[in-house]
Amino acid sequence: MKLSLCMIVKNEEASLPKCLESVQNVVDEIVVLDTGSNDTTPEIAQHFGAKVHYFQWCNDFSAARNEALKYVTGDWILVLDADESLTPEIASQLREVINIDDYLLINLVRQEIGATQSPYSLVSRLFRNHPDISFNNSYHALVDDSIAAILTREADWQVGYLPKVAILHSGYQKAVINQQNKYAKAADAMEKFLAVNPDDAYVYSKLGALYVQMGQINQGIELLTKGLNQTLGKREKTKKEPLASLNNSRSINAKNPLVQDIKSTNFDILYELNYHLGIAHTQLKNLSLAISYYQAAVKLPIYPLLKLGGYNNLGNLLKAMGDLQGAKNAYETALKIDDNFVTGYYNLGMVCKAMGLFVEAIDAYSHAIFLNPDYAEAYQNLGVVFLKVGDVDNSLAAFECAIALHEKDNSPEAQRLLQGLQEMRLI
Structure with missing residues (x-):
């Protein structure tokens, strides 16, 4: 199986070399879509053997990522940003898992360098080169919706994840965020998306959390609560099993123990909504309410590594309350x-x-x-x-x-x- 790295970049001459060095001898092809650099980013990419293409930036991450997909020739696609790099330990596992016939998408664990509260996340960055896989959301490009649509038609595919840390991400360090004005840009894009997609629990989670980070606590709580009620309401309408009984939402694949299968995707969003409501109510000194949200979050059957922030914050609050x-x-x-x-x-x-x-x-x-x-x-x-x-x-x-x-x-x-x-x- 041929593995292709697919990237979109703009003015990334400082961080791009580390990213591309991390994929040497791992990927068979590097496709880089430059969206308007005025530094040496394209030349650096070409130095590492990348096929560089150009695209006029239109303030839509999904449009750019989908354009980049057009140039990929590999059987599998790995997506990285310039401020990310692969961990050395993951290379052999990537080569092994892409040879398993069952999988359409394999999520990867990403570590936020310098984060103390919630240092890990699960990202959909390794997927088969399927003609119907595409990115959506202008502000935070994801393939998850297109994957879900394929699974409704082609039920034999599976979705899984690799439990070990695969990606190191430095872009969410506070100094980088402030320098690049990331919060304001992200909020503007998500507000526009929410205006035409009012039933998207994912955007309620991300935008609500962003408002909390920006100090707009009550506005954040309002969105997070809407997202939580909406997600729980959908589960009730579809008469799914109770949350507590779905501990099999992730299981080890018998064919390859490196991969763990994902049976349900609602829990990750539910965790994020509860987690950020815990943060918001902590800032408002509603400690008992914050504790209840963290307790709800850590009970969810998600990959345990993602719960570190929840357990840590819960511990801090219980200590503050004398427990x-x-x-x-x-x-x-x-x-x-x-x-x-x-x-x-x-x-x-x-x-x-x-x-x-x-x-x-x-x-x-x-x-x-x-x-x-x-x-x-x-x-x-x-x-x-x-x-x-x-x-x-x-x-x-x-x-x-x-x-x-x-x-x-x-x-x-x-x-x-x-x-x-x-x-x-x-x-």
Whole structure:
């Protein structure tokens, strides 16, 4: 099977080399559609062997992506943006799964670099070169609707996902978003789409979440609530099984254990709606209501890695409400899902410290530091716990690391910590 990379780009000379380097020896063809670059983006793409085509930007991502699809000759299509790259570990799996006859679409796990709340998402980026697959939505181009339409006619196809992280994405870091004015552009496009597609739960979820991020909390809650009621209402009308009984919505494929099948797609949207309602009500200090939304979110039968943000935020709220054991349980559940979740270890350390479980707190902070050696707050709190158990030498060593790290980007905190140690006559 031949695998083609398909991209749309504009002025991506800074990020494109890393993206294309990650697919070398993985894809058989690179198709790049340039939508108006005035830098060296086309030349960089050609340097990596890409077939470069040109398209006048019309403020419609789907139109551009569908134009790019016209030039693809491979049996399977991998879609990446310039600010994304493939993980080295996923290459052999991609080559293996595209040789399975059953699949029309294989979703990939994407990790948001630098994200602490919800670092993973499932994206529909690897699919068969089927004549009826196309992108829609001008603001957030997806093939999901066309896939669903094909499945109603060609019922033998399956949809699955690879459980391991496949794509690393750097474009949603705060500095990048602010620089490129991504929020405002996305909101404008989604508002226009919603005006003519008032029954689209996906856009309610995305636009509602965006309003919350932009500080328009009540407006965001209104849209998220509409999307939630609409999605639940559709399930009621179609008389589907109760949510709790659909734990088989994802199952391992017997022919190839690398792939897990997806039996239902409503749950991901339901999770997002509940999750962002939890964020919104947290900002409004409606903590009990926020907890209820997070609890509803984490109960849904979706890929567990996607629930990290839900469990982490639930733990934070339970801790704030005084339910320390509940918070500890939430953090520990998150760490069972992903034992590399740095924020989870730090938060577990904080709640263990509050519970007087100092040995567990030391272990949690130490795990966080092992995963992120520049974690100043983890060193600082580790120093506090060592001091509580009477281990002054290790306490001072941890505090010294915290001070050195704080001095790089938080000098007032470094000075405050240093002064505190001096007042306690520890230095």
